[in-house]
Amino acid sequence: MSSARDDILARVRAANATQRAEPGAVPRTYLRHAPGIDPADRAAVLALFAERLVEYGATVHRVRSADVAAVLAAALPEGSAVVPGGFPAPWLAEWTGAVIADTPPLPAGRLDTVDAVVTTCAAAIADSGTLVLDGGPGQGRRAATLLPDLHLCVVQADQVVSSIPEAIGALNPRRPLTWISGPSATADIEMIRVQGVHGPRRLTVVLVEG
Amino acid sequence: MRTALFVTCLNDGLFPRSGQATVKLLRRLGVEVEFPPAQSCCGQMHWNTGYRAETARLAAHFVKVFGEYDAVVVPSASCGGMPGEAYERAAETVGDAGLARAVRELAPRVHELTGFLTDVLDVEDVGAYFPHRVTYHPTCHSLRAAPVGARPYRLLRAVAGIEFIELPAQEECCGFGGTFSVKNPAVSGAMNADKARHVLETGASVLAAVDNSCLMNIGGRLAKDGHTVRTMHLAEILARTRADGPVLDLPHSTRELTR
């Protein structure tokens, strides 16, 4: 008896053997950068990124690096926050809440009781208002950025690219990636957008410029 | 330029006035059309229902009747589109390479009426006079399959005395779809009801289009509900001149009255 694998591959080959037309080359004439702005104009890229995030309902703080600690202290809740390994400690110097380390990995039930999570990111995309996390230093494993109700992400200005095509080449698909474009949301009821379902209901982005 | 009129079977039997208007209009613009009497049907109903062998036979008939002309004018976007969209594939299905070649050669010479006016004759103001409130439904075929674009609107807006009103949700299908209206009468009727409602919303006394099939559908609904909105092929509007005066039993456009 032949295996399902062999059968399916044989069916695929049989189906394709009867086709007359060989498809042509794949055209790639779409834009490589965000439309409407000059990708070399960093101020425009950062402004677009912030604008998109705000449209999604995220809170955005644009700060100088000297002010990150103060801004985080104000933006984080009183209670507790998961802080992944590799997140720069000085940024939390002024916050008085409880730092929760995820080592050894916390059970999901425990993560669910933490008020916030603070992370860095691997890349950010202006055109779509997207943060990409790849589990690298300061980003933690995926469960840790999912269960707390507030996700605060610190983005360095030089991490922000204008478009998805610019970002994708720099990302490593072997790592588990989470692309976040605004807080969790649904439009499943009468196509009306409701913000905040299962993922973090609030998203705060601290954009560090200079 | 030897020009033939392909009046279409529907217009021949049910809407001869549209064919007469086309002849009158073209004559006014200096084009004497011939009417080859052997013509019948483009085969659209067969094609759309899947009968390709039959379509190929009617395509061959079409080539026989019209093959010698320099231009064929058709007062219908959907019938006028058949030679370009369907005949070659129908010929291939029955394995008739000669027919496929013949229709490929003939198709570019087949023109839907508004395209013939604006692109071949290069006119927009055809000297028409029609002092009534008119709305226009862009039929699916004229909108998407063989797009005539803004041509009908340009022609209509150039008509003297006309009061033109945009039809709400105009891009939506009226629900005719040929055999669709018979195979799926409930959905077709529901689509048509919405189209008729939009027509009434405009307050127009005339609904125009470039396909009498769709007008027959919408008009059938309007009449069934007792409304007096009249459906007219665009050619019938463009054919009228000041010498004809207003259409007697239609209300005047308000614009004309305030002039």
Added chain:
Amino acid sequence: MSRTFVGWPAFPQAAAVATRDAQLRANVARATGTIRAKRAKLVAERPDWEELRDSAAALKDDVLTHLDTYLLQVEEKVTAAGGTVHWARDAAEANRIVTDLVRATGEREIVKVKSMLTEEIGLDNALAAAGIDARETDLAAAIVQLGDDLPSHVVVPALHRNRAEIRDIFVREMGRHGRPAPEGLSDDPPQLAEAARLHMREKFLKAKVAVSGANFLVAETGTAVVVESEGNGRMCLTLADTLITLVGLEKVVPTWRDLEVFLQLLARNATGERMAPYTTTWTGTTPGDGPQTFHLVLVDNGRTRALADEVGRQALRCIRCGACMNICPVYERTGGQSYGSVYPGPIGAILNPLLKGLDDPQTASLPYASSLCGACNDVCPVRIRFTDVLLELRHQVAEGDAKVKHPGEKAALRAVGAVMEHPAAWNAAIRAAGKAGPLIPKKKLPKPLSGWTDSRIVPGIPKESFRAWWERTDGGTE
């Protein structure tokens, strides 16, 4: 056992019932109207929209042409990354594979991310038969599951329900499957979403096994991609110990970079967003992060049948954005269930016959569930030419090897055609029609044309045809 589409009536009958349901019509029209407006605005934002569509269509055609190579590449990469790849010829085999995998874990309740493929193969019922309760976690999918309803849309399966109906389902059913709906729940959408959050959360936290579909599967890297909004996808893909992902063969894209095309098209066209809130991509397993056991099930279930159809195979480009149903005037009036399949609307009208064949009356009625208006052609991100495929499928019924046949129609159209080809006969017929005009009942045509006069009258046949006028007046010159 929950409800299925088995034994569903043919489209005209189902649609006739649906079009009389004023509530359904209002719900569907409101939802599709909203989404159409959102989409139009976001699409207008992209000056390169048509170029993106060109690339997407060409990429998918490349996938289909080299599908065997890409599938083997997927298998190799996923296996190398710690996953296990399974192949399923049909629904029964896919269900058996998943059931065995879940059984081996000993779990009785598992969580699911919305997946049209698992709906297509009836996985929930198959698992239920094995004593395994698979809970849907996407809000709309959960509304359908809790209400023992059937899906009506590929993106929003509960699109046919309004807020009041959803509230009633939550109040009635949530308690029977876990945490009940909060006291005094209103039909305010944020409150309903909150009720779903609370109900699901306890399930996410204790689930050991999750089942998902995938929007894309990258051949080059073996990476699976899930695009979602609520975070239920992330919960399932991240918190479970074992993840079972079912993917139709056609979901492959060649390279990682190709995602830049599809990710820019999908959300914009589906929900009118630049990106959906969450996109998760993963390759096999990652130590210390997410499920440590990963199974990928590659499912045929008719896809190779569709692939063999020269015209129809383009339906396999579909990325399930739902835009074709949102724009469809037929869908707007019938809702999705009339199509008798988890794939409704224009894509359903072509995909179901291609997957299953035109051998039963329900499936064979679908290619006729269209007025051929072509609105779907214009919105499809992968440029599926629905009208071409619909005509091809009708041809297969009319003159091809479909088992369903319409002999009466064929005879009638053949007879009409024969008259049309013969000038003398046609000339006589047109003249006879003018004479018969007064005899034709304008308000009630006989079968099979009676549907026409249900909502319209028949135009009067003029006494003088165009050809008679031409002859009498010498082309209007006399």
